[in-house]
Amino acid sequence: xxxxxxxxxxxxxxxxxxxxxxxxxxxxxRAGQAIFETVRKLNLWKPPxxxxxxxxxxxxxxxVAADILQQKGVQVDVVSPVEPDEIPSALARHVARxxxxxxxxxxxxxxxxxxxxxxxxxxxxxxxxxxxxxxxxLRPPFSIxxxxxxxxxxxxxxxxxxxxxxxxxxxxxxxxVRADIxxxxxxxxxxxxxxxxxxxxxxxxxxxxxxxIDEVIGEVDHAAEIVESSDLVDYFAELPSxxxxxxxxxxxxxxxxxxxxxxxxxxxxxxxRAGAGYVTxxxxxxxxxxxxxxxxxxxxxxxxxxxxxxxxxxxxxxICEIAEKYDCVLCGPGMxxxxxxxxxxxxxxxxxxxxxxxxxxxxxxxxxxxxGIDANPDLYRRExxxxxxPHYRELSRLADCEDIADMGAAIDAAQKIVWxxxxxxxxxxxxxxxxxxxxVDRVYVPMSGPASLATAGSGDVLAGILAGIVxxxxxxxxxxxxxxxxxxxxxxxxGYAAAELMGxxxxxxxxxxxxxxxxxxxxxxxxxxEVRDAAEKGE
Numbered sequence: 001x002x003x004x005x006x007x008x009x010x011x012x013x014x015x016x017x018x019x020x021x022x023x024x025x026x027x028x029x030r031a032g033q034a035i036f037e038t039v040r041k042l043n044l045w046k047p048p049x050x051x052x053x054x055x056x057x058x059x060x061x062x063x064v065a066a067d068i069l070q071q072k073g074v075q076v077d078v079v080s081p082v083e084p085d086e087i088p089s090a091l092a093r094h095v096a097r098x099x100x101x102x103x104x105x106x107x108x109x110x111x112x113x114x115x116x117x118x119x120x121x122x123x124x125x126x127x128x129x130x131x132x133x134x135x136x137x138l139r140p141p142f143s144i145x146x147x148x149x150x151x152x153x154x155x156x157x158x159x160x161x162x163x164x165x166x167x168x169x170x171x172x173x174x175x176x177v178r179a180d181i182x183x184x185x186x187x188x189x190x191x192x193x194x195x196x197x198x199x200x201x202x203x204x205x206x207x208x209x210x211x212x213i214d215e216v217i218g219e220v221d222h223a224a225e226i227v228e229s230s231d232l233v234d235y236f237a238e239l240p241s242x243x244x245x246x247x248x249x250x251x252x253x254x255x256x257x258x259x260x261x262x263x264x265x266x267x268x269x270x271x272x273r274a275g276a277g278y279v280t281x282x283x284x285x286x287x288x289x290x291x292x293x294x295x296x297x298x299x300x301x302x303x304x305x306x307x308x309x310x311x312x313x314x315x316x317x318x319i320c321e322i323a324e325k326y327d328c329v330l331c332g333p334g335m336x337x338x339x340x341x342x343x344x345x346x347x348x349x350x351x352x353x354x355x356x357x358x359x360x361x362x363x364x365x366x367x368x369x370x371x372g373i374d375a376n377p378d379l380y381r382r383e384x385x386x387x388x389x390p391h392y393r394e395l396s397r398l399a400d401c402e403d404i405a406d407m408g409a410a411i412d413a414a415q416k417i418v419w420x421x422x423x424x425x426x427x428x429x430x431x432x433x434x435x436x437x438x439x440v441d442r443v444y445v446p447m448s449g450p451a452s453l454a455t456a457g458s459g460d461v462l463a464g465i466l467a468g469i470v471x472x473x474x475x476x477x478x479x480x481x482x483x484x485x486x487x488x489x490x491x492x493x494x495g496y497a498a499a500e501l502m503g504x505x506x507x508x509x510x511x512x513x514x515x516x517x518x519x520x521x522x523x524x525x526x527x528x529x530e531v532r533d534a535a536e537k538g539e
Contacts, residue, residue: 001225002206004445005187006408007132007168024091028057031159031185032064032095038157038183038205039069039124047123048075052145053096054129054163055081060092061159061185062128067099077105077118081141109141112148119152127156127177129163132189138164138174146175158182161189162200169406170195181205190223193434193445194407223411224436224443227485229523230530235473235486248277249471252326253464254319254344255333256283256291258309263334263359263460265294266509270464271330272298273516274490275472280326282319284311310338316347327474328354330467332361333460342368346379354385354470358463362394372400374420385425385480387470388417389463392432407434407445414438427480429466431459435488439481446485449492452499457509462491465516486523493519 039049051066053059059080066076080087084096084106100106107118119125127149129142138146146164149156156179161167164176170191182201184192192201239248251271256264264283268291272279279298283291284305292300303319306312311319323329331348335341337360345364348355357365365388369376380386390397392404399413407430414428418440428438433451437444466487470477477483494512497519502511 001227001231001444003187004190004193004224004226006190006223025094027185028060028064028091028095031061032068034183034185035061035065035126035128035157035159036068036072038181039065039126042124042155042157042181048077048121049124049126050077050079050118050122051126052079052129052149054131054142055087055092056089056131056133057092058131058159058163059087059128060089060095062126063092063096063099065126065128065159066104067095067102070099070102070104077107077122079107079110079115079118079145081109083108112144115145115148116152119149119154122154125149125154125156127158127163127179129177131160132167134161134164135166135168136173143174146177150175150178155180156202158201160185161192165191165197165200166195167191168408170197170408171406172196172200176200178202188226190408191406193224193226193448195405195433198434198448223408224445227437227444227446227482227489228530229447229489229527230534231482231527232486232489232523233527233531235469235483236524236527243277245277248275249328249468249474250278250326251276251280251467251471252323252329253279253281253333253467254283254323254329254331254348255281255335256287257311257334257336257338258284258286258305259336260334261287261290263457264291266457266460266513267330267333267358267464267467268295268298269513270461270516271468271471273513274465274468274487274520276328276468277472279468280322282322284309284315286310306338306340308336308338310336311340311344313340313343315340316343319344320347320351323348323351323353326353326471328356328467328471330356330358330463332356332358332364333463335360335364337363337367349380349382349386352382352384354387355382356387356389356463356466356470358389359394359459362388362390362398366394366397366400369400372416373398374416375400377420377422380426381421381423385427385470385477386423387427387429387466387480387484389429389431389459389466391459392430395428395430407432407436411436411438411443415443425477425480427484429484429488431462437481437485437488439479442479442481444481444485446488447492449495450499450504452502452504452507453491453495453512455507455509458491458495458512461494461509461512462488464513465490489523490516490519493522497522
């Protein structure tokens, strides 16, 4: 797994590296070498290149990269806002003076038109304008240069983060470099996976660590870990020949209402497609027949409903008695937050069965607490596994905090919830453009899906996939966060497959369900390819 760091962690890493005697000049030289290697991987050998440098150490990395490119016979133009002697950072000033003394062309403070002409004359642009310390608004000349770079078709390699991107939140201000490749140094920054980061970063390449840096990164807290397909190989067991529909794993889907019967249908069918051998829906009797007609292979139990077609006052006792017979219970899709639904949620939390709370079940949970559920940990602390699947707005309600707008803030809110309960089988799946799976000890970032997943009902499908994966795992789960990440990855793959078939703007949630099997196979194939590649490299 690849560790993801926050900007605060990077500052502490820099301090720790200084204490260990790691030379800052050597770090800058290694960064420049990494950029050169990245440019070479563009299948362009000795292309004319331009390196756009800012006044800080990110710009210093750019000056080093320009120096190495020039030594390798590449025609290089360097753009700087000030003369090399006027660069405020002492180390960046030193490497800029050295590079300027070589056979490179230096352009100081070019106009937008001059930069546009240069950008069209080269085959690759290295963006070393702003680094991880940037936040807020752009100032001239960068507010002029960055839009000019984005208007040209030349390939762009950004150093560490695309200039204009907040490396913590992933937010952009006035403008941001739209990179083809981002070569991030030491470890990926959380902003590359949050907010606008995935859209502007392009392909991410992480510079290799050497021994002293690897040791330091391991000593400081990191924000998350990127889950690669090869990390999931333990979940690809073949079905045994003596399996039956019950031993494969059973799921009870507690969902639906007269207003939202489709949510229960999608969640149940997704659970079956994800491998569960026996799926049952417990739905209000006001919509039970409609769900039966839609799902002929799924038993549907009609539960007493209220006057609005949601679970009624008698639902809690009926559902809790049924739930004990299943390997996993999924509660929430399309359920509403009626008083009967509130009682169902609190009743299921008391049962000794793995439980997934999604959608309206989360809203019921939030309403049952004051000042956030982390202030009432006994409400959701339990022996059996619990998976909460909030999107950012639902997570804000659960944690009683301000609106969450980025993955870093989502991780902080989710950690409040899991740390308050202190259970190693509690997981919060913080759903967003990039999803974080938050447990007590670790935070995972599974593969993100495409924008086509941002459609009504997509979360119901993910909840069903989760239920199917949990049910088929039985009692063999060692890491609930990693198991949950597997389900998130499957969901992401269904999004890519559906976008390819339907077009990214035309995907609807029901398109995803019949692609779950193919998505599971894609995850497995990718995992074994990664394992094979690592073995060939001797890793």
